[in-house]
Amino acid sequence: MVAPHRSAPAQPPTAQHRFVERFGSALTEAGLQRLPARVFAALLAKDDGRMTAAELGDVLSVSPASVSGAVRYLQQMRMIHREREQGSRRDVFVVADDAWHDMMLNTPNIYAPLTSSLREGVAMVGGPGTQAGDRLAVSVAFLEFVTEEMQQLSDKWDKRRAQLGY
Template structure:
């Protein structure tokens, strides 16, 4: 991907990165994820990502750390080297979405405790916070069912 003449791959990275940013992901992590997704083997070093995205390798480190926390990518050691390679899984969306217990549990616990801290379910705030707990518990329960249905669908699609 050159700055002189953007390739179709570069246009995809920028367009999809922008879509992810509009959805709430930070700009550079969105672009890093898009670049890894568009890379043929889905594996790049920080230096390679920096070159592709025209940013410093140092700025890439914060972006990949953020994406690792979301479980959108993971880090591996390059064979025969001490360099880290960042890898996007073929089913990265699945991995990220199935991460809900780690994401939602701390929030659910804090919200559950918060119901009493704001005066209980008899107050408007307590009802609102309790509804948040109920929703997050529902979403967490449903994710297991979604994972099972996706596994079946993925097999039907031949992936």
């Protein structure tokens, strides 16, 4: 009689793993897609902030193929960037020490196409003075305002970061 195969007992999650799952969940609740949120949290929690797709897949128990879509999304948001591992053909995904700053400074790239489309849309929905036209126009004004304010906020953060010694 053949003994049934027994897998090794599951290891209890480490504090780092618990952080990744909790922070990933918090980011998901804030609107980020689930896997990109977990990838970002995993990179934040890693001491050097660097991992390959295979390492991310292992840590998050997902396939490297699914990691590919998540890192592409995070790169578009400027939350991480890709580097080539020295002496290798493998890509390494890296989170910046100040990833939030980089992501927030990306607002012009995110908002510019939206603003342009909304601006063109004013005439397409009836023009200024119509409810739809005015709604789109105020959206344009808001996005332009946010873009301007983000640059000023970034300048303030640079000064504050220097004061904090980071």
